[in-house]
Amino acid sequence: MPLSPIRLRLLIASLLTVSILGALDHTIVATSLATVAGELGALQHMGWVVVGYTLASTVLMPVIGKVGDLVGPRLVFLTSLAVFLVSSLACGFAQDMTQLVIARVAQGVSSAGLHLMSQTIVAHVTTPRDRPKYMSIVGAAFPIAILVGPVLGGAITDYWGWQWVFWINLPFGLAALALAVFAVPHIEPGARRRFDLAGAVAFTIAFVSLVLAVTWIGDPDAASAAVVAFALSGIAFAAFFAIELRVDEPIVPLRFFANRTISAGVALSAIIGIGLFSVTAYLPTYFQMAYRTSATVSGLVPIATVFGMLVSNLATGWLVSRTGHYRVYPIIGTALGAAGLLVMSMLPVGTPLWVPMVVMSIVGIGTGAFMSLIVAVVQDAAPRHETGTITATVNLVRQMGSTVATAVIGGVIGAGVAAALPASLDAATLTPQLVHGSSAAVQAEVAQIYGEVLAPVFLALAVTYALGIVAAVLLPAGRLSDELEPAAEAAPEPLTA
Numbered sequence: 001m002p003l004s005p006i007r008l009r010l011l012i013a014s015l016l017t018v019s020i021l022g023a024l025d026h027t028i029v030a031t032s033l034a035t036v037a038g039e040l041g042a043l044q045h046m047g048w049v050v051v052g053y054t055l056a057s058t059v060l061m062p063v064i065g066k067v068g069d070l071v072g073p074r075l076v077f078l079t080s081l082a083v084f085l086v087s088s089l090a091c092g093f094a095q096d097m098t099q100l101v102i103a104r105v106a107q108g109v110s111s112a113g114l115h116l117m118s119q120t121i122v123a124h125v126t127t128p129r130d131r132p133k134y135m136s137i138v139g140a141a142f143p144i145a146i147l148v149g150p151v152l153g154g155a156i157t158d159y160w161g162w163q164w165v166f167w168i169n170l171p172f173g174l175a176a177l178a179l180a181v182f183a184v185p186h187i188e189p190g191a192r193r194r195f196d197l198a199g200a201v202a203f204t205i206a207f208v209s210l211v212l213a214v215t216w217i218g219d220p221d222a223a224s225a226a227v228v229a230f231a232l233s234g235i236a237f238a239a240f241f242a243i244e245l246r247v248d249e250p251i252v253p254l255r256f257f258a259n260r261t262i263s264a265g266v267a268l269s270a271i272i273g274i275g276l277f278s279v280t281a282y283l284p285t286y287f288q289m290a291y292r293t294s295a296t297v298s299g300l301v302p303i304a305t306v307f308g309m310l311v312s313n314l315a316t317g318w319l320v321s322r323t324g325h326y327r328v329y330p331i332i333g334t335a336l337g338a339a340g341l342l343v344m345s346m347l348p349v350g351t352p353l354w355v356p357m358v359v360m361s362i363v364g365i366g367t368g369a370f371m372s373l374i375v376a377v378v379q380d381a382a383p384r385h386e387t388g389t390i391t392a393t394v395n396l397v398r399q400m401g402s403t404v405a406t407a408v409i410g411g412v413i414g415a416g417v418a419a420a421l422p423a424s425l426d427a428a429t430l431t432p433q434l435v436h437g438s439s440a441a442v443q444a445e446v447a448q449i450y451g452e453v454l455a456p457v458f459l460a461l462a463v464t465y466a467l468g469i470v471a472a473v474l475l476p477a478g479r480l481s482d483e484l485e486p487a488a489e490a491a492p493e494p495l496t497a
Contacts, residue, residue: 065392
């Protein structure tokens with residue numbers, strides 16, 4: 001449904017605001033975690049503040065997407081925003097870790113609703129041709145959150161107290177809510193259909209078990225639990241796929257993957273999660289250990305990566321909206337990502353820091369070239385009444401890829417470093433400060449170990465992006481339409497270039 005220019009601008013402003021709040025809620029909290037856990041007297045459980053948020057937002061993505069199609073994205077968006085504000089208030093008032101984790105779970109669920117419905121609403125109110133431009137603006141929330149979140153979280157914790165890390169959401173969220181009530185239009189939902197409860201339960205069990213299994217696999221004391229979790233995950237995933245093939249309204253419609261645009265687009269979305277998002281968290285530690293930089297300086301490489309992603313994301317959205325042609329950008333983007341990560345795998349330890357900064361910024365530029373674009377392209381290939389469902393599917397595979405690959409990479413780094421360290425160093429107590437205070441010989445040895453452990457990780461991620469080139473080439477060529485009309489039903493396409 002077309003909107004007036006001023007109402008569309010207000011809508012995008014509201015969607016961008018809440019998207020930034022949702023994205024910041026993940027990055028801003030990380031800096032204050034130690035303070036929060038210390039004051040609440042539960043340092044050993046502080047990981048659940050992040051894990052509870054991430055798991056809740058991931059496992060409920062397909063559910064929220066389907067509900068958006070059934071009742072309309074406006075209702076889900078406004079409800080999610082209200083829950084987000086209430087849970088932010090509750091996080092700040094938490095008196096113990098249990099209360100905080102429960103509030104964070106509610107935040108994670110509502111944040112997923114805000115993210116998905118923002119993209120779904122944009123798809124409903126813009127033409128396919130204009131969609132990449134507006135999708136890239138809303139999609140800018142993630143790189144912005146990565147750039148400013150840690151610094152903002154640290155400053156708020158130091159000067160206002162950790163409670164304000166959550167309460168800062170309230171004034172901006174209330175302003176966005178007031179804007180949204182006016183700007184978000186009523187979008188007619190699809191016909192009332194039966195909700196796929198069995199599929200939702202099976203997926204939740206499968207994904208939670210998989211994350212726990214991957215997390216435990218590196219711990220010898222939890223090896224048996226990891227095996228049980230893997231088995232449970234496999235059984236639950238098998239049940240999930242069996243259910244999705246049989247129900248009339250699956251939360252993840254597998255029939256969509258017969259459409260080459262959708263299957264290639266979903267694969268490209270997974271590449272982003274596996275190939276880049278997974279390793280970003282480990283870059284600072286790598287540069288502190290291998291390049292012997294300070295914690296502050298080590299953050300320059302991820303900043304360069306994300307800044308390249310932000311600029312490329314906005315530029316690509318604008319270019320595609322001008323021409324309507326989109327296929328070339330994922331091809332170039334995946335090629336840049338593969339080349340950059342390949343170079344990272346071959347860089348010798350001790351290279352001047354500006355070199356990996358430039359290389360990783362190229363990886364960011366390549367990723368940004370199709371990060372938001374691919375969501376718009378896939379939405380255009382799906383039936384209009386299932387826009388929320390397909391949007392959730394694209395985001396789900398990206399988040400699943402990132403979550404699982406992050407755990408795998410963490411395990412590889414931990415096991416590889418522990419196995420190679422000399423007997424005089426204990427991997428469990430190894431910190432950058434300890435290494436920097438050691439002799440030059442020890443520093444050089446640890447740097448070499450980290451370089452040797454991370455080189456195959458970068459190479460594997462380069463191969464992941466190379467597979468993305470294949471998916472991008474298989475993406476059918478086309479031009480996005482200037483007209484706002486229901487998209488055709490997804491149907492199988494011939495496998496021709």
